């Protein structure tokens with residue numbers, strides 16, 4: 127791994143950035159990997175219609191309504207639209223490691239594997255912008271001592287993506 131690969135630039139992305147695309151969930155019928163997608167023709171806005179589609183069993187369900195972001199009350203993390211459990215989630219040393227999709231997983235991996243993290247000094251007025259996903263990541267995920275375990279668990283989650291129709 128080169129020095130460049132260890133650098134991580136906080137792209138100021140929020141978890142919403144990843145949720146705006148396709149979100150992988152556990153199919154409520156067959157328990158395999160299904161996708162929550164933007165309904166074709168609908169605005170990609172977060173409050174617009176989403177649809178759960180399963181390439182395995184053909185299950186499909188739509189819902190229009192306001193998205194709710196973040197973990198459900200239980201320790202199971204659900205998608206913000208249809209509230210189905212995320213496909214990419216698992217225990218990581220007593221915490222829940224989760225991602226909306228592979229791009230989200232890639233982003234987390236880049237962050238955790240980085241030994242150099244670019245810190246950007248921001249003014250008070252930029253506070254809102256500063257609250258990116260990285261800024262909000264839990265301490266256990268950012269801790270250097272957990273890096274190897276987190277990376278191993280990220281790879282474990284990544285392995286479940288094959289084959290995800």
Ligand SMILES: [Zn+2]
Nearest residue numbers: 153156180183
């Ligand atoms: Zn299914």
